[in-house]
Amino acid sequence: MIALTLAQIAHAVGGQLHTTEPDTDQSVVSGVVDTDSRLIEPGGIFIAKPGETTDGHLFVGAAVENGAALAIVEHVVDVPVSQIVVTDVVRALADLAREVVARVRAAGRLKIVGITGSNGKTTTKNLLARILQDEGETIAPRASFNNEVGAPLTMLRVTDATQYLVCEFGAAGPGAIAHLAGLVEPDVGVVLMVGLAHAGGFGGIEGTAKAKAELVQALRPGGIAVLNADDARVAAMASIAHERGLSVRRFGTVASADVRAEDIETDADGTRCTLIIDGARLPLRLRVLGAHHVWNAMAALTAAAALGVDPERALTRLETVELAERWRMQPLGNDRVRIINDAYNASPDSMAAALRTLAQITGPGQRTVAVLGAMSELGEYAGEEHDRIGELAVRLRIQRIVVIGSEARRMFLAAVGEGSWDDEAVFFETADEAFDYLLTELRDGDRVLVKSSNSAGLRFLGDRLGESFS
Incomplete structure (x- = not known):
């Protein structure tokens, strides 16, 4: 995390600072932020999140043993460490992420990409991160850090040197994507597909479509919506983008796509196809198994192009990816x-x-x-x-x-x-x-x-x- 004083953090999360020594509110903290005490490093911030089976407040001591300089808690814990007391630590985590990203964005060249969809979020996130990491410092989620805890933790990993932040947004229910994307207002929003994944929590596929469209609604003014032209429900989100004055770029196999795939072939070594990008025909050899990952690759390429990355450079980097993520094909x-x-x-x-x-x-x-x-x-x-x-x-x-x-x-x-x-x-x-x-x-x-x-x-x-x- 970027360097902030204890007083600045307390103000950002709307909490009450309790310090171990007087007049230490200007002490600077810049370490790792996490809800897992085992992952805390010296100078880090421990978020004492209550859970279904245990309570993070029980592990404040363990976090301090690992070097935590601050704990954000819902009640003071009898452990010698500075603590900020808030009413809801998960909300405080989000507030801190919003503050940190806003400061980095205001001070530098930070560009933010948000990705959502019923399937393919993690693969697309990893493919895009691989493209961007050779352009500049890139922060992307570990595994599937895409919920109310994982997404802010990813955001809090940005530094003053970060050029690209890639966020993955999942949805436990209506309003979840709006909340998470609203913390950072992405410059580019990628919507992959609308399917029946988690449909039980949205009242059906139309409810799922409405939830995914929240990302387009949350893009910052002048942003770019990257939409799957082969999915009718996603393609229809272009109207939302146009109403907001946003640009739209499409990927898919239809003629209207800005990044279009032809001649898709799959075998045990991966997938091959021809991509048409800005009129140029470019071969893609994707080592990740499965023809469906061509759409994830197109989404990553379209988002990268929206950020100004040369398509041929991006393709070369994609072809080095051998595995999208553990336990995924x-x-x-x-x-x-x-x-x-x-x-x-x-x-x-x-x-x-x-x-x-x-x-x-x-x-x-x-x-x-x-x-x-x-x-x-x-x-x-x-x-x-x-x-x-x-x-x-x-x-x-x-x-x-x-x-x-x-x-x-x-x-x-x-x-x-x-x-x-x-x-x-x-x-x-x-x-x-x-x-x-x-x-x-x-x-x-x-x-x-x-x-x-x-x-x-x-x-x-x-x-x-x-x-x-x-």
């Missing part, structure tokens, strides 16, 4: 048995895309195996969407369908009902049972997809399989 295992661990997140759209990728990258003499778990947060759509994925797996001629967990059982039943009768589809209650089965079932030439929402925990099963067949 992550190749494991060996050449004989290849495991693709994509079980960090799942929605109907990403599940379908992963299954299609599995079918596309499996060659003659090889066998497709899909290890599938539940998709969470679908609300009233959960049953029919699990049915649809089970049916799709059969229609794609996936040769072994392994479904795990009671919440995903309808996926198995739908596969059987669609025509998977000869033991192609099997069901297990637990990942341990499925692991034991797969150890004896998998054979040379198998290409195995492990896919589920984070809550199903199959990413750890994917790791175990990858290690077993390494």
Whole structure:
């Protein structure tokens, strides 16, 4: 974090400063800000966030042992460290992030990009960060730091030298993106797609579309909206941008796209296509598995172009990316048995895309195996969407369908009902049972997809399989 005095921080968060020594309100703090006491470094700021299972106030002492110079708390803790007492530490975290980013922006060349969408946020964030990091100091979220805690923590990593801040915005419900994006008012806002991910919290896909459009509403005056021209609901957000006097740049496969993809081909080594950018035809070889990542790459390229980055330089950097993120289309295992661990997140759209990728990258003499778990947060759509994925797996001629967990059982039943009768589809209650089965079932030439929402925990099963067949 940039250097601020204790008094400046207290003012920014609207809190009451309690210091260990008198007249220390002008002491300067500039260390790491975090809610995890284990990650605090000397001179850092510990945010004592109450949680569902524990309370951050219990770890103020541990944070001080690691060198914390300040704790932001909701009540004074009997630990020898300066403390700022606020009514809500999560709100205080957001207020501090707003203040820090505003100061850096006012003093330098900071440009901010916000990214949202039902799928692809983390991959696009990583691809864009790879493009920008060679242009200047770039801050981007760790993992999927995109909620009311993770997004401000990312913002607070900016320094006086930061040129680019890439923010990923998730949404727990209506208004969440408006709140997070409103902290920084991005210069560029990327909307990837509107799908059924987390649709249960928005009352359906139209509610999801309205929530994603909050990013366009939050862009600063003169900003640029980067929109997926292939998604009708996203493309319609151009009207919001135009009403606000914002510029619009589009990516996709339609003729109106500013960055357009043609001749998309996928194999086990990645994806190839031709990109048309400003009339020039440029080849792209993306090492990240899956044709759907071409849209994420186009989004990153369009955002980078909006920031003035030369497209050919940007393409060269994209082609160095081998893995979007751990547990996202992550190749494991060996050449004989290849495991693709994509079980960090799942929605109907990403599940379908992963299954299609599995079918596309499996060659003659090889066998497709899909290890599938539940998709969470679908609300009233959960049953029919699990049915649809089970049916799709059969229609794609996936040769072994392994479904795990009671919440995903309808996926198995739908596969059987669609025509998977000869033991192609099997069901297990637990990942341990499925692991034991797969150890004896998998054979040379198998290409195995492990896919589920984070809550199903199959990413750890994917790791175990990858290690077993390494």
